[in-house]
Amino acid sequence: MKNPFLESKKIWVLDGAMGTMLMKKGLDVNYAPELLNVKHPEVLKEIHSEYIEAGADIIETNTFGSNRIKLYHYGLEDRVRELTAAGVKLAKEVARGRALVALSVGPTGIFVEPVGDYTFDEVVDVFKEQIEAGADAGADLILIETMSDIKEAKAAVVAAQEVCDLPVMVSMTYQEDGRTLLGTPPEVSAAVFEGFKVAAIGANCSLGPERFTELIKKMAEVTQTPIVVYANAGLPVLKDGKTIYPEPPETFRKYAVEFVKAGANIIGGCCGTTPEHIRAIKEAVKDLRPVPRNPVRGLKVASRTQLVLVGSDYPTRIIGERINPTGKKRLQEALKKGDFSLVREEARKQVEEGAELLDVNVGVPGIDEVKALKEAVRTVIEAVDVPIVIDSKDPKAVEEALKMADGRPIVNSCSGEEKDIENILPLAKKYGANVLLLAIDDEGLKEKAEDRVKVIENLLKECERVGIDRNSTIADVLNLAVSAMPESAVETLKAIRLVKEKFGIPTTLGVSNVSFGLPSRSLINSAFMAMAIYSGLDSGILNPSDSRMVETVYASDVLVGKDRGAERFVSKFQNYKPKGEDKECRELLAKIHALTGGFLEGKKVELKEVKEEKGKEVRESDKEEEEGAPSGILGEIFRKVLEGDKEAIVSLTKEALKEHEPLEISDEALIKALDVVGKRFERGEIFLPQMLRSAQAVQASFNVLKDELKKRGSSVKESGKIVMATVHGDVHEIGKNIVITMLENSGFEVIDLGTNVPPEVIVETAKKENADIVGLSALMTTTLPSMEATIKAIREAGLKVPVIVGGAVVTPEYAKSIGGIYGGDAQEAVKIVKQLLKEGK
Structure with a gap:
């Protein structure tokens, strides 16, 4: 699959709106527009021809909605291949080598789980049918466009790369706040689809051209991937009884130049644009060339809404290790029962304590790891917004987790063992994920640093062979217990330095392994962490509730220059007070204080550890109280709505019915909480997926209340x-x-x-x-x-x-x-x- 745009010295011009032109030609578009490919082929050819004559280098097929989900609404779901192929053949007949033909692939109109009910595989299958038909009919490119859900767009890319080797372009549609409907900003989209090595990433529809320059800049900051943009001709207005788009071709002539300066390689028009708009773009860019870019370096790890960069240019990243059943009997038992409430709790707690990524592991003997890991990933991405690290050696479990994951996760891990190379690397490639390379191979553990680095070198060659870019890798040179191997820590530090010097890729470690078998493990861990950061460690898989470790990370970053100006450190610790006497001493002082009525030193003695452990919960409670949270069990229901926990809210609602009337629960807990959710959504503190989960939690509680009211012979009041x-x-x-x-x-x-x-x-x-x-x-x-x-x-x-x-x-x-x-x-x-x-x- 060759990318025609990557090394191109020109600015490519995409065509304009199809629906606008169909309406201008007097055709009825209130039915399936794709049906016109067979009913009025002459009109479609005319439109394509007009765009080519106006200067379009790429024309889109009239197949935007030719998938079975969209066509089902018209009773045409069995004509996907026919209508798609007809659209491509019409465009090819007109193009005759004068322009490339891009198969237009629009959204299905549904959400993919966990936001919606359709599975990733189901959506991939829908897109495969459409894309295969278009590719077989002779399309030159695949243009996946106007996407609001990054998961749906990923499914379309996976489908395209499974059925053909044509270049794929992906364009998301953004709202006034610069995010998609589900909260994804352009830099996240760029990072995610760079992982798939698509031919171009970009933005279209929804907004007028004046809003696109900033979107382009944000994408250009994070990737070298060519950028495609095609804006609407402004926002629609009603004039003389007709809907029109107000922006004239002159506006596009002006903004086309701005788009190129911002980093765009391919420019066209969306709703409301015509051949005149495209002609204006062509005239504006005909002598322009793509501008050089200098995107950020480092590993790009993303959730649906956040991008985290890992590498020498960034702070040392804390990867939360607590979602791992090893040594945790309570979590083991919960996972065996299919109870993921502890996973949800640990996810939230670790993020509150400063974790920037979360490692997700469900390795319990006898468990269905495929099912459990998928559910754990679902739980985590519903609970928090940070990117995830998928931690499993089971290829089937890894694949199901990758399908569920939002954004661009890390797969932890691929060792130098043949089975990992054969099974794990292809999965990372297929789903556009990053991969953690582990310095162990079929010969076993390596004691010497040079031998570990050799394994990483071999793995990088294997990555290149399967098509995984070096920028999508992170190395773990292994961290062994010094109690068993006294020289191991020194060798690990040396291996970190060698990896950075030879390959320049980011590094990570499971930090706490170094102290296994020793007392006061936090002392060893923190000292080793400081040395590892100095040696070039970029991230650590650790317990973010270990305050000594977190302190060490922030302080070390200042000392090695990763936190220039100590801004991050000051922000974290400006009110920091060093730990003095030990816990027992402070508890004794507190008891004395209580017995003397505060006479000691004339002031209150405060237990700092308790304050540290509960501070965030107290602040959250204060916030909820300000927002009108009720007390008692109604308050618990209120909080479950805010968390979107539809499983826990059911049992709480049943318990609350022992003390409260159904309408009291509805009015005082559910409706009030939903109002708070709405306010947080308006303030941009949460996004649509979180709001929908809260609504689903309310619905789950309402169902319990409705059943209770039916038993009593009444119903939930309706207010409209x-x-x-x-x-x-x-x-x-x-x-x-x-x-x-x-x-x-x-x-x-x-x-x-x-x-x-x-x-x-x-x-x-x-x-x-x-x-x-x-x-x-x-x-x-x-x-x-x-x-x-x-x-x-x-x-x-x-x-x-x-x-x-x-x-x-x-x-x-x-x-x-x-x-x-x-x-x-x-x-x-x-x-x-x-x-x-x-x-x-």
Whole structure:
């Protein structure tokens, strides 16, 4: 698979909008646009030809939604191959070597687990059918575009690389806050898809061109991968009864130059753009060349929302070791029972204590490791936002964990053993993961540093052979117990230095192994940690609750120059007080203080250790109290909503029913907690996956309450009835379903009419159900007229019901112009509904 853009000296031009042009040609796009590939091929050829004549080097096929999930809404799910192939062949006939043909692969409209219900394998299978058909028909490139869920985009890349060897481009769509719908920023997307060695990464749709320069810069800062961008022609407005995009070609001529300066290699247009816009881009960039980049160095490890860089240029990273059942009987028993609550607790606790990555290990004899590791990874990524390290030697377990993991994890580990090289490295390559190289091979443990380094060297050669870049590796030269091998620590330190000098890759260690079998292990561990950091250690797998170890990491970074200006150290320890007397002495002083009523020294004696252990919990409790958290078991339910713990909340709700009425639990715990979740979402403290998990927790609790009320012969009170629908011609329902989830869990009754709903059906249902409010959703620009038509039909029917409208292409101005009320997101929609019902409108 050759990347045509990587060494290219020119700026490539992508074509513009397809839906906009189909509408200009007078075609009905309120059905499946892909069906036009066989019904009106002459119009598609005309559009492709116009874009090529305007200067497009790449044209997209009319196959954006030709996957079985999207086509199912039109009863066309059995025509995926036919419609996809037809779209490619039309474009190829027109291109005739004058332009490359990119197979357009859009989102399915569903979420992948753990956010949604579809498994990774199911989504891969959906994309494989579409992409294989396009590749067989002669596509030159695969363009995976307008993606909001990085997990879905990863599934599409895996599918493409399984069925063909064509270059793959990936473009995410970002919101006003610079993140995707599920909270992924552009630098994370760039790091994740760099791991797959895609031909280009980028951004499209949703925003006007003025917002794209910053997105490009953030991607260019972290990768050399070519960048593709294609913005909308502004945000849609209603003019003379028609939906238009206001930005003229001149705007794109101006911004195309800015995009190139920021680091873009491929520039085109999305919704609202026409051949005139593409011609303006071509004229602007025809004499420009790609600008040199100097992206960050180091290992790029990512969760869905965070990027952590590991290497000599960065602070020593703390990898939490506590999700590991070795020596932990309680965790072992819980895992055997399929109980992952301790995994969740340890994940949260370690992050609170400063872990920047989390190692996840479920190695218990007799356990189903494949199932358990997948569930443990799910639990961790639902509980915290930091990247993970998948710790297993079972290839099947590793693969299932990689499918579940968000972002770009580390696989821990691949040794020099033949079975690891054969089984683990291909998995890391397939799923775009980083890999930890372990300095042991089939001959066993190496005592001498030079021998360990030789194993790492061989592993790097194997990585190169399978297509894993050196920048995707981190070395563990092994840390042995000095109690058994007195010279081992010195050899380990030497091996760290040699790896850094010879290969320049990051290093890590399981630090606490050095003190095994000795008393006061923390003393040995911390002293060794300081020496290892000086020798070049970049990260350590350790217990973040060991304050001495954490102190050593931060202090050592200052001394070796990894924390220039000591900013990180000062931020962490500006109110730090050294430990003085031992614990027993402090406890004795506290007792004396209590007995003397505080007479001793005339001031309170404080147990520092207790304060350190409970400080964060106290601060969190204070925050919750400020936000109106109830006390007792209702407070526990309140907190489980904030944590999104739908398993634990069920038993708590059942327990609470012994003391509290169902409606009291609903109003005082569930609804109040959901309000707090909404505020945190608005402040950008959490993102959509966390909000959805909280909503799911509320739903789980509501189900218990509803069962109890049925037993009593009553029901949960409903405070309003809302009819929801995606308008005619549009089959996207992610946004609508999110709003429905939030409305239902706020106590409202929702009638969901689904997608592609004609105006007359919405009017009839609103009348029949005596609806208080109607909610309409549209994602595609081509279906905005349907939204206007639906509101018009509601008014002509004499219904005065308020209509809330939303979707990626809807703006406040457009909503007002068609007589709707703008709902920017799910939380805002809930607020509007509450306000409207309160006012009796």
